[in-house]
Amino acid sequence: MNMNWFNRDIITIENFSREELEHLFNIADKYMNIKFKDSLKGKIIANLFLEPSTRTRVSFEVAAKRLGAEVVNVTGEYASIKKGESLYDTLKMLDSYCDLIIIRSPIEGSAQFAADICEHPVINAGDGTLNHPTQAMIDLYTIKNTFNRLDKLNIGVYGDLKYGRAVVSFILAISKYDNKIYAISPEQLKIRNEIKDELLNKGVKIEEFTNLEHVISELDVLYVTRLQKERFVDLAEYERVRGSYKLDLKSLEKSKPNMIVMHPLPRVEELTYELDSTSKQAYFRQAKFGIPLRMAILSLIFGVEV
């Protein structure tokens, strides 16, 4: 049993050391080809999803079921919870019924709040624009799986770097290792100062750009996220920007042969389908790794062997 992981809350990627992540990746390797184990038989996991997210919810559910756990899905919108009971009461109830709580919420800080009040471990499956730690773990695992290392890479992050919780978590995760980060985004969707200060304090090499074309030839990884219309104050600006934030074969022409394109999915229009069949496409693999990695997370938290 790894005591660093046993019974642990997973709230933000920042709380995890490289050694702890390394251990996780080793366990995930072992789950790569395991279809079913009953090591979590008798455990009941609550999937509390307060905003729509099929992908992450299903991924957690499948991972739990492949380990023999039962899953209860509680879905709704935070707004409707508001009219009835508080998040606090919902969490208290789930905490008394279940052995672990997975929470997705549009409200920043929900997962920390949940961890503060629940006795059972809490996993953050995304809170507002803030954190998505398990996605970040999957992202790192994908890079490690591809390059056999997590450092000395040129990492491009592309799109909404201000509100995209997956990409922000990814930046915090990849900056634990010695890499160069190219932050490419429209002016109004640049990395928030809070995050940038944190990175600069840690001595992370990061540079900001607005144009992918200028840096594409230097990148080993290009992490793409979608632009969300609702984040733009000026819709005309959104219309202007969205066209230029589309990735197609042509925009990758000058990229390195071994460069990979990642995306937390779902995509809207920022990734053209023509990329799917190229060797640079890594996003389907990234999505697939979600299962062994989440199986590894669950088994580590419950302290069961592979």
Added chain:
Amino acid sequence: MEEYEMKVTKIKNGTVIDHIPAGKALSVLSLLELTGKEGYTIALVMNVKSRKLGIKDVVKVENLEINPNLLNRLALIAPEATINIIRDYKVYEKRKIALQDVVENILKCNNPTCISRQYNEPIISSFRVISKKPLKLKCNYCMRYLNESEVIEQIVERSKF
């Protein structure tokens, strides 16, 4: 003898808060949770000439030795303030104020979708002080910054009667 002492008589017992930035005396009362309804005699002198600050405010509260925990809050808007506890017309104790590392339940996070802002949840706001000069706080729930001018704005807004 300082100028303000001619305007307000010395108190026998209580607390004198000196070197408050000019115009912030009402905010000081608000932070100390003094509304006037408690019945204490409170003297407020604004815009007194001061060597240290140019002009300053002074607050005197009679018959109350203000709790040090409350006094530490003053560091948010009056970091240079000096506190004298008066007993029998003499300075019995000089207290220093220090901003604590975590500021709870006084300020409001500026992010409307922060969990600490959801009125129906049993939760209090919590900020970590990441810089004292200039003042900069970070919400412990949503990690957003609250800067000095925003802190002052909130406190001043609250102290309007």
